[in-house]
Amino acid sequence: MTPELSWLPSWLSFGLMALPVAFALGWLASRLDWRQLRLEDRRNPRAYFRGLNFLLNEQQDQAIDAFIEAVQNDPDTSELHFALGNLFRRRGDYERAVRVHQHLLSRGDLSETEHQRAQHALALDYLKAGLLDHAENALLKLEGTPFQTQARLARLANHERARDWAQAAAIARSLDNARDLGAGGTSAGTQLAGSFAPRLAHYLCEQAAERLASRNVEGAQELLLRAIDTAPQAPRPRIDLARLQMQRGQASDNETVRREAASQACETLSAALDASPAAAPLIAAPLVKAAQACGQEASVQARLRALYEQAPSLDLLEALIALHAPVPDAAPGDASKPENLRGWYLRHLRHEPSLAAASKWLAGEKLEHEEERPLVQRALDRAAQPLLRYRCAACGFEAKQHFWQCPGCQSWDSYPARRVEEL
Template sequence: MDFDLSWLLWGLPIAFVLGWVASRLDLRQLRIENRQAPKAYFRGLNFLLNEQQDQAIDAFIEAVRGDPDTSELHFALGNLFRRRGEYERAVRVHEHLLSRGDLSRAERHRAQHALALDFLKAGLLDRAEEALRKLEGTAYEGQALLALLAIYERSRDWVQATEVSRKLDASGQGNFSTRRSHFLCEMAALASGDEADRLLREAAQTAPDAPRPPMEMAALKRKAGDAGQAMDMLVKLAGSTPSAIPLLARPLAQDALACGRQAEALAVLQANYDQSPSLDVLDAIASLQTPEEARASYVRHVERESSLVAATRWLAGEKFEHEDRHPPVQRALEQATRPLLRYRCAACGFESKLHFWQCPGCQTWDSYPPRRVEEL
């Protein structure tokens, strides 16, 4: 059978026309998708920059509906939910991402980290811990370890906190030896006898320059009735860490009175006071002096430092013509000086009448200077 060339002549133009129409339709559809999706996405970004979070969420939801396979839109939406405190919706977004089979390994780790942050912000510490543990060996391991450390400190799980701090040291995230020393001291406070002594010795070896372990060891000896050895530890600490003397001044004076070594303690305290006057050191010195000597010490301090606290201490031992008026005046002055005798956290400003190694307000370690508010 002969081939009819007329079909070829007709077929080529028709095929060309059909191909051109199909390409135009594809281009048109692509342009519509590219025009719609970014429009909603950038509108959401504009709302976000203007701190209009409700409108930003609506825009991102619209963008996600238009392109449900785009992971970046899901991450943006989940982060917005978390920032607004809508943790359940944030969890659903990130769990949906983890359930997808087309996510790359890096995006899966990112979604796992975001999910852990959702649980952490929501206060679900057990679920946050589980999610953070799954990030071991990923690019988010360092951040996960820091978050785990915060969880264990918050729950006062000092054993786990010690383990995580060692991992952080090994990973090069910083030096956590001083903080680990605090953890060991916290464990020692819950122990007794040889176990407490062992933990405190390990704490001292972990952070040789930290003042807390030797102070806790001295307290342990004092509790056991060995005031002389307790004083030896404090005198040694005073020589190596002079900045800690305001914290150990009163225990040192008490130990000196208990073992009859007042002159030695007085020399150590006076030498430090001459270099750096402190109310706590001044009170410890006064406790080792006669009443007349103590009042003279308070007067010299007032002459050197303008101190309402020292003036009130001096006034308490003075004799006046109208003795019946002295007690109410003294009580009023003591009431006025109470706020000046507090310690203040350098990180958050939380004030307390006690010195804390970890701030109860912001949970920061070693943020309380060993100085009263009046001295700051």
């Protein structure tokens, strides 16, 4: 017998009838939500991989558009923000890169690691944009993080660029201490290798040059002596000190004082040869001047000849000729004559195929067609000029003079003491 429902209230009857409808609507809504989620999941990876494909094809503008689409579809994904910010920086759009990384830093859901990463990325944005004050503040916030060493190296480069040698020295010492203690030796992929002592010596030499420019000779000498103590093997402090000693002697009218100053310079440069024989081509010319000023030509000549026999170079060759060094195996009575002194060039050519040496030897020889000498000599000199330059081992920048810091890549001690022809 079917029970009657007429006794139930009307609202309850309606509710029982609506249950199946509500269930059906809920099921339909869930199906639509899952479909929407699957659609978004398909769309996000598609935009992401499309951006990667553009990157591989070096199409940065299209890659940025694809990553913007991916970020809009999934604004909570930090990796997409990092990728987008780095792309803006690489393209030179530093303002937008800063905005992206500042947005990441303002988020409260970032982990500590991602927050530090965003802080480092923001510092790089400021560095690339040339906003050094903002970069300094951003880099200081990375102290005590895995990015500490990278941040200190970036700050070091900033202070070098600004020629703030005292601040640069403080940071270099902190890097040296961290390396010695084993802390910060590896941070965010940066491995410190070697000591910063040679660079600290360069900073002291730069400060000495500034004091010398302001006529503080005593202060400059004190800094150069500190530089020698800091990096005993570095040639620059002794070369700069010898130059200062020669200048002090030349400023005096007393011949005895001048000879004593030249003798001091000679002693300083001889110590430089002992500490750094590889720098002999740079030391030879000032050593010859000092030796000629104090009458020590014979001892210096013997020293330079021994170095030349071990490692021939154009600068040592010129120094020996300037000292009127007799050519080995030359006739005893004619050893100091110009034609025999030019025999050094022939002797050099037997060991080194040098166009510069050949040009200088030919300048004193008689040609069959002597009237054509100027044309031949000019052609040889022009061809030899590029070979007499110095070349940076880090970036290949060439210069007529030797630099302790490359003007191109800012690397220290990247210029060999030898010229391009001898490399």
